[in-house]
Structure formats: structure tokens, C-alpha cells
Amino acid sequence: MYDEGHPNGEETKSAAEVKVEKDLQNLKMLKQMLGQKYDDLDLKFKNPLEADEETFIRNYMGLFDEDGDFVNPYGVAGMDITGKDPSEFHKIIDVSETARQDMFDETMRHFIQEKGVANGDTTKRTEVFTRYQLSVKKSDRLSGTWTLGQYERMYTKAFYEAVREANPNWQLGQPFDTSIVRNITREDVENRIVKGDSEFSLKPRASLDVKA
DSSP: OOOSSOOTTOOOOOHHHHHHHHHHHHHHHHHHHTTOOOTTHHHHOSOGGGSOHHHHHHHHHTTBOTTSOBBOTTSOBSOOOTTOOGGGTOOOOOOOHHHHHHHHHHHHHHHHHTTTOOOTTTOOHHHHHHHHHHHSOGGGHHHHHHHHHHHHHHHHHHHHHHHHHHOTTOOTTSOOOTHHHHTOOHHHHHTTEEEOSSOEEEOOOSSOOOOO
């Protein structure tokens, strides 16, 4: 036991405790150098000595990838926006057709199920984003996710416009003829998209070509 340098009756610390504190401080310094938040480390590990220090350090380091980037709860690194200006990742980049179709299908499913209302309890959009993020290189994940979100917004807008065109009195949450939405294709929507540097818009047209 360490029994020196503890005046005023302070509790002595074991070698294990001292090592864990030093390792934790080193982790904080590492995150600080990487420009990442580090003031939450103590909150996540209130009682690190319940396990031995080696296990503690191994478990903590498992929260980061080999580059020191935080791995989010969905197992994806490179999604931490701490300290970043939105302009750094609010950029339109190419997103694969596979990911766009995945988002289109989920957006349609959710729109029909919830009658146009965005319901965070029933949407599976997080799974769509995660599948996409894991399919691309880390440096593209933030901007790619932003871009895929723009596609999602356009798909939703197109569905809403189609239902309102068929029934001008329709309101979100009210039943509607689901064939109106089911007969819209991803290509129908994407042919109307106007791409800006950071956002999409949807070209208006006199009548949506909803297939019979």
C-alpha cells in the first residue's frame, strides 16, 4: 500500500488505484489531443476499481477504433461531431443506389404505416443509416449520412405531395389510399431532385405521374 504523502488523514491508495488514475488521465489527454470531448470519462466509469485496472483500460479502449475515434453505440466510428462546424460535413456527396433504395423503402413503409406522421418509436431509419455508414469509408460517413438524410427528406416530401394532390383535404395522421404512395418509384422522386452544395430541393410539377 502507498502510505506516504497523505497528510490530514487522507485515505491511502493502492498501487492499482494509482495506476488506474494515471491511465485514465492519459486517456483524457489522448482525447484532448484528438480534439474530442473527455470530461465525461469519469461519468461513464464511476467505479472503475470494481474490476482490475487492466480490464478497465481494455474495456474503455474498446470504445475507440485504432485511430482513436469514438465508436458509437451502433458500432460505427467517425460519427462524432464534437467541435466540428456543421459546414464541415453538411456537404452533398455521392451515395450508393443500394443505400438510397434502402432509405426509400423504409421511408415509404413508415409513411404508410404512420399515415405520414414521423414516429420515432416505429421508424427504422437508424438501421438504414447504420447499414450505410458501415458500407463506406470513415471519412465519408458524416457527409454521406447528411446526404442520405436529404434523400429521405425528398422521398417524404414527394409522398406527402402525392397524397395531397389526390385529396387536397388530407391531413397528416388521416387514412389515405396507400396505392398512391406505393406506385411512386425512387426514380420518380430522384428525377425531380435539385442538388445544391449542402441541401436538396424538389422541382414542382403540374401533376405527379402516379401510375395507375
